[in-house]
Amino acid sequence: GENVEQHPSTLSVxxxxxxxxxxxxxDSASNYFPWYKQELGxxxxxxxxxxxxxxxxxxxxxxxxxxxxxxxxxxxxxxxQPEDSAVYFCAASNDYKLSFGAGTTVTVRA
Amino acid sequence: xxEVTQTPSHQVTQMGQEVILRCVPISNHLYFxxxxxILGQKVEFxxxxxxxxxxxxxxxxxxxxxxxxxxxxxxxxxxxxTKLEDSAMYFCASSSLTxxxxxxxxxxxxxxxx
Numbered sequence: 643g644e645n646v647e648q649h650p651s652t653l654s655v656x657x658x659x660x661x662x663x664x665x666x667x668x669d670s671a672s673n674y675f676p677w678y679k680q681e682l683g684x685x686x687x688x689x690x691x692x693x694x695x696x697x698x699x700x701x702x703x704x705x706x707x708x709x710x711x712x713x714x715x716x717x718x719x720x721x722x723q724p725e726d727s728a729v730y731f732c733a734a735s736n737d738y739k740l741s742f743g744a745g746t747t748v749t750v751r752a
Numbered sequence: 753x754x755e756v757t758q759t760p761s762h763q764v765t766q767m768g769q770e771v772i773l774r775c776v777p778i779s780n781h782l783y784f785x786x787x788x789x790i791l792g793q794k795v796e797f798x799x800x801x802x803x804x805x806x807x808x809x810x811x812x813x814x815x816x817x818x819x820x821x822x823x824x825x826x827x828x829x830x831x832x833x834t835k836l837e838d839s840a841m842y843f844c845a846s847s848s849l850t851x852x853x854x855x856x857x858x859x860x861x862x863x864x865x866x
Contacts, residue, residue: 678857684859686843688855688856691854733795738800738807739797740787740795740855741797742795743794744794745794
């Protein structure tokens with residue numbers, strides 16, 4: 643089955659700096675790669691996603707890149723703000739299920 | 753904006769008891785999922801459901817688990833005889849098309865087995 647590795651497990655950044663989270667996946671059949679943000683005790687919220695026919699996607703301060711050859715994808719958050727503090731999960735999908743990474747706890751220091 | 757809803761928000765049960773977790777997916781969605789998240793760990797896939805049958809299930813989803821869509825709106829997860837290790841947050845999700853498209857998560861049910 644699909645195995646998704648995510649790094650780093652924790653990330654502390656100064657407000658205004660950028661944050662980068664990286665994921666690798668194992669199943670070349672995976673074709674959909676969403677990122678979820680989860681605040682303490684709340685549901686995972688989809689923040690951005692990318693499909694396998696696209697290399698990069700941007701939405702305001704967040705962007706995701708995908709390298710299908712290397713089987714890795716990354717989340718970039720620019721100009722971080724305190725409200726960006728949360729756990730971020732990457733995931734990969736083979737159409738019927740999401741396989742999640744272990745999560746990155748992002749702390750934005752004011 | 754439509755959201756997935758789940759009830760109850762918290763369920764406490766004794767080991768060996770049966771529990772039913774309920775979900776109301778977004779109304780025009782056709783694919784339904786259950787995931788679980790043990791405290792401090794990643795979200796794990798349990799089962800996907802489409803057209804009144806299971807599409808895929810994980811190794812976690814053994815004979816103690818079952819899913820059902822008893823009517824046009826609800827989607828339930830039943831655990832027949834709960835174990836301590838079933839304690840987790842259970843999330844329902846739904847999507848309008850096959851998993852290549854966005855899955856929207858409910859708020860979760862925290863299940864505590866004592």
